[in-house]
Amino acid sequence: MSSSLRVLFEKYGIYIFLGLLLLVASVVSPAFLRLQNLRDILNQVAPLAMVGIGQTFVILSGNEGIDLSVASVMATAAVIVSVVTGGQNALFLPALFVCLCFGLVVGLANGLLITKQKCPPVLTTLSMMIIIDGLRLLCTGGAPKGDFPGVMRFLGTSNIGPFPASIITLAALTAAAGVLLRKTVLGRKIYATGGNINTAKLSGYKTDRILTLVYAISGFMAAVGGIFLGGWIGVVDNWVGKGYEIDSIAVVVMGGTSFEGGRGGVFGTIAGVFIIMILYNLVLLLHLPIFSQYIVKGAVIVFAAYFYVRKVIR
Amino acid sequence: MKRFASVLVIALFTVAVLGGLATEAKSQETVRDYLAMHEWSKAALYSPVLPLMVDTSKYKKAPPYVVAHANAAVSNSWGVFSAAEFKARCEKYKAEGLISKYYLTDAQNKPEKQIADIQDLVAKGVDVLTLRACTEAALDPVVTRLHKQGLPIITVSRSIKSDNYTSFLTASLYTMGRTQGVWMAQYLKGKGNIVIIGGVPGAGPCIDRIEAQKEALSHYPGIKILDIQYGYWQAAKGKQVMAALIQSYGDKIDGVLMDSGLQGSGALEALHEAGIKVPVTGDFCNGFFKRVKQWGYDACAVSFPPSLAGDAVDVAIQIMQGIPVPHHNIRQNCVSTTVDTMDVKADLPWDKVVRMDKSDDFWCHNSLKEEEMPY
Numbered sequence: 091m092s093s094s095l096r097v098l099f100e101k102y103g104i105y106i107f108l109g110l111l112l113l114v115a116s117v118v119s120p121a122f123l124r125l126q127n128l129r130d131i132l133n134q135v136a137p138l139a140m141v142g143i144g145q146t147f148v149i150l151s152g153n154e155g156i157d158l159s160v161a162s163v164m165a166t167a168a169v170i171v172s173v174v175t176g177g178q179n180a181l182f183l184p185a186l187f188v189c190l191c192f193g194l195v196v197g198l199a200n201g202l203l204i205t206k207q208k209c210p211p212v213l214t215t216l217s218m219m220i221i222i223d224g225l226r227l228l229c230t231g232g233a234p235k236g237d238f239p240g241v242m243r244f245l246g247t248s249n250i251g252p253f254p255a256s257i258i259t260l261a262a263l264t265a266a267a268g269v270l271l272r273k274t275v276l277g278r279k280i281y282a283t284g285g286n287i288n289t290a291k292l293s294g295y296k297t298d299r300i301l302t303l304v305y306a307i308s309g310f311m312a313a314v315g316g317i318f319l320g321g322w323i324g325v326v327d328n329w330v331g332k333g334y335e336i337d338s339i340a341v342v343v344m345g346g347t348s349f350e351g352g353r354g355g356v357f358g359t360i361a362g363v364f365i366i367m368i369l370y371n372l373v374l375l376l377h378l379p380i381f382s383q384y385i386v387k388g389a390v391i392v393f394a395a396y397f398y399v400r401k402v403i404r
Numbered sequence: 405m406k407r408f409a410s411v412l413v414i415a416l417f418t419v420a421v422l423g424g425l426a427t428e429a430k431s432q433e434t435v436r437d438y439l440a441m442h443e444w445s446k447a448a449l450y451s452p453v454l455p456l457m458v459d460t461s462k463y464k465k466a467p468p469y470v471v472a473h474a475n476a477a478v479s480n481s482w483g484v485f486s487a488a489e490f491k492a493r494c495e496k497y498k499a500e501g502l503i504s505k506y507y508l509t510d511a512q513n514k515p516e517k518q519i520a521d522i523q524d525l526v527a528k529g530v531d532v533l534t535l536r537a538c539t540e541a542a543l544d545p546v547v548t549r550l551h552k553q554g555l556p557i558i559t560v561s562r563s564i565k566s567d568n569y570t571s572f573l574t575a576s577l578y579t580m581g582r583t584q585g586v587w588m589a590q591y592l593k594g595k596g597n598i599v600i601i602g603g604v605p606g607a608g609p610c611i612d613r614i615e616a617q618k619e620a621l622s623h624y625p626g627i628k629i630l631d632i633q634y635g636y637w638q639a640a641k642g643k644q645v646m647a648a649l650i651q652s653y654g655d656k657i658d659g660v661l662m663d664s665g666l667q668g669s670g671a672l673e674a675l676h677e678a679g680i681k682v683p684v685t686g687d688f689c690n691g692f693f694k695r696v697k698q699w700g701y702d703a704c705a706v707s708f709p710p711s712l713a714g715d716a717v718d719v720a721i722q723i724m725q726g727i728p729v730p731h732h733n734i735r736q737n738c739v740s741t742t743v744d745t746m747d748v749k750a751d752l753p754w755d756k757v758v759r760m761d762k763s764d765d766f767w768c769h770n771s772l773k774e775e776e777m778p779y
Contacts, residue, residue: 119652126678127651134644172763231778232484233765247677325639325669325691326764328481332638374648380634381605 103397104346104361111368119375127375129254131367133247136256137164137319138337139363142345143267144311145338146359147304148211150271152284152351155301157308158215159200160338162222163193164316164331169226169234171317172326177237185239189313196222197309201302219335226328234326246321256318260360263314267356280304284351340387341366344394365390436771438738438752448734455730458570463556464726465531468504471497471720472525473713474535476562477513481689481765482710484778486536486561489714492776502721515542522546526555532724534558534716540565540608556723560716561708562608570723573716573733577609580706580737581616581663583748584685587704588627588659590745591683595626596658599649601671603637603664609708610634613663630656635667639691639764642670650678659683665692665705669764672701688738691764693757696742704748705757707738707769714771738769 099106115122122128141160148155167189174185200218203209245255271277282290283297290297312331320330344362347354369386448455473490477483487508494506507525511518515538523546525533533555537543540563548568551557556570563572588598600617603610614632621627630653635642645667649657657680662668665686672684672695681701686692688707696703715735722729740757741750757768763779770777 121651121654124651127648130647130651232478232487233481233763233779235763235779237763319640323640323643323670324673327639328765329638330640332640370644371648374633374645375652377631377652379605380645 104344104358104365104394108361108365108368111365115368115372119372121375122372127371129249131364131371132254132257133322134370135363135367136254136260137315137322137331138334138341138367139260139360140263140315140318141312141331141334141338142341142359142363143263143356144308144315145342146345146347146354146356147267147271147280147307149339149342149347149349150284150351150354151280151301151304153287153301154211155284155304155351156211156215156339157197157200157305157312158212158335159196159218159222160308160312160315161331161333161335162219162226163196163309163312164319164334165327165329166222166226167193167313167316168238168320168330169230169326169328171242171320172234172236172238173230175236175239175242177239179239179241182239182241186317189317190310193309193311193313194306195309197306197312198302200309201305204305205298205301230328232328234328237326238320238324242317242321243324244321246318246324256322259318263311264356264360271355276300276303281352284353286352337366337387340391343391343398346394346398348398362394435752435757435768436773451734455732457728458731459728460556460570460723461726462554463532463570463723465724467502467724468498469502469531469721469724470505470507470529471503471717472507472509472528472530472533473560473716474509474511474518474521474525474533475713476511476518476536476538478510482767483510485710485767485770485772486713488772488776488778489711489770490534490717492772493714493717495776497717497721503717511538513538515539518543519546522550526550530555532556532558532720534560534713534720536560536713537562537564544568556720558716558719558723560712567731571719571729571731571733573712573719573735575708575712575735575737577612577708578616580687580708581613582620583706583737583739584613584661584663584704585617585620587741587745587748588661588683588685589621589624590747591702591704591743592627592658594624597628597630597653597656598659598661599630599653599657600632600661601642601645601649601667602632602634602662603667605634605636610637610663617661617663635662635670637664637666639667639670639673642667643674644670646671646674647678650674650680655680657682660685662686665689668692669695672696672699675701688740688757688767688769689764690759690762690766690768693740693754693768694760694764697754697758697760702742703754704739704741705754707740709735709738709769710767711735711769711771 148157170189171185175181200215203214204211248255250258279295279300283300287297316331341362342359345358370383373382478487494503497503509521511521518538544565547564551568559569559572561574602614633645635645659682662685666689668686669691676699683702685704687705719729739751740754742754759766
């Protein structure tokens with residue numbers, strides 16, 4: 091392989107893979123390119139991608155960064171909207187405000203425990219997940235009351251022009267995250283902290299603040315994701331977003347963000363989300379047993395890990 | 405005149421509100437009355453053999469009794485209702501002076517925790533133990549040992565591997581699946597394409613219900629199963645799977661057979677969004693009932709009642725009073741339909757079961773009074 095081709099493949103491998111997957115999917119399943127199917131996929135992409143963006147910030151900041159509490163935040167955000175609004179549109183904005191604050195507070199708590207108390211991120215966010223789940227079950231008595239308001243259902247299922255409202259929101263959030271990471275001082279600081287925290291400290295960066303901030307962003311994005319996922323499902327349930335903690339990590343890794351930190355970005359994550367959701371969809375369109383989704387997901391992650399490790403060694 | 409009109413409007417409004425509330429309350433009363441009349445299930449009614457009765461005279465003791473329920477999990481809404489049924493029934497007997505104390509534990513679906521819970525309960529001196537086992541195999545040794553030591557044990561809905569218990573109280577998973585399958589086949593007049601969306605693949609209840617659905621459908625050769633997928637008893641997965649099945653098969657789908665309304669609620673969301681109206685099946689999950697009513701689908705629901713945990717308290721009292729109890733105690737699977745078929749008739753009409761005022765996670769087949777409900 092010529093060196094320029096190799097560089098191209100290494101830099102844009104995930105996007106090339108996504109392009110190929112789209113091509114293969116449209117050939118093997120005629121139903122894949124149907125407008126409604128594409129909209130279904132986009133509506134499912136949006137919530138996971140929103141959580142994935144937050145997870146990207148955390149993993150990018152290095153220092154064993156990981157956020158396992160995202161699924162609990164998603165579920166709690168959806169439950170808060172349902173309980174607070176009772177299905178009334180008029181109460182959606184106050185409920186949204188409460189949800190986003192909740193996500194931020196959980197993220198800040200994670201960040202402060204990790205930076206100030208030096209608790210390992212895995213344990214901290216795992217504990218946070220258990221605490222939030224417990225509190226939610228306690229407050230709801232095992233199952234939430236209320237209903238999702240129409241505005242929330244609109245966000246999760248309706249279209250603005252030809253595109254789902256959720257994907258338009260995702261595009262705006264991705265652009266904002268991309269600009270923040272690539273074009274601002276804060277973004278550079280996050281990359282620097284993830285690359286080498288000691289060097290970042292020596293450069294005068296307040297790394298504790300930066301790390302706390304990325305967890306706050308993750309909590310915030312998880313709350314946003316929970317609202318969109320709840321809006322898409324439409325059924326009030328205590329376990330909205332179950333499994334998203336693992337899926338969000340998977341898409342970040344697939345997207346090329348290094349577990350070591352300091353390398354990667356949100357666009358790769360978004361491509362990772364598309365790949366995983368298209369594969370999920372394809373499994374069902376091709377009438378394969380649904381358990382194949384797990385095998386496919388595992389295989390893609392292993393492939394991605396292998397690909398990026400080779401890239402680093404080289 | 406204006407004042408009279410205002411008074412009239414207010415009066416009419418008040419009557420309407422009170423009428424609405426009364427209807428809701430009546431709906432719950434109907435379910436409770438129905439359950440009270442069904443100490444026996446149809447399964448027992450049609451059984452060709454007499455039940456094997458257990459002599460409980462050796463356990464006979466003067467009241468009050470200490471009763472416990474070691475629950476596998478209360479983290480899902482069915483478990484929450486099950487726990488509420490147990491509490492409500494214990495409170496009733498407490499008021500009558502038959503129970504002095506009762507305990508309820510939550511094993512969080514961990515067999516090792518359930519074993520520890522049971523040991524704690526025994527140490528607290530319970531007279532009779534009811535339990536919903538996390539797994540058949542893991543709980544067998546401890547339950548067997550305690551039973552052989554003389555503790556009366558009632559297993560509820562999920563039993564142990566051996567039959568070393570006093571009574572096993574359950575409803576039939578096969579009846580559920582068969583009823584859903586027969587209703588679908590007869591609704592479609594024996595001809596059509598259906599998809600099956602099960603719960604959690606590999607989970608015992610899901611396997612039994614789907615096996616029974618398939619057995620029932622095998623008697624209707626004109627019914628073709630296009631696909632079998634799983635919704636993991638989650639609305640999100642149910643919707644994801646149904647949306648993809650719609651894209652795959654489109655108009656070919658004549659019916660959707662589901663073992664539970666948990667994934668059924670999500671599947672109905674996908675069907676409704678796609679504008680497809682086909683018959684569906686599920687269980688007594690309120691989210692499923694509400695959507696069927698709201699969007700005018702034809703449906704059949706068969707319950708697996710959380711009230712079993714409450715019924716277990718009744719059996720516990722009988723045992724402590726030395727009254728013989730069946731070793732295998734089958735309770736009623738209540739059926740509700742929007743349209744009856746030749747063999748599947750509604751025990752209760754859809755409108756009498758659904759609770760539009762309650763959340764999606766509410767379980768309609770319960771024997772609780774309004775004030776005893778967990779939410």
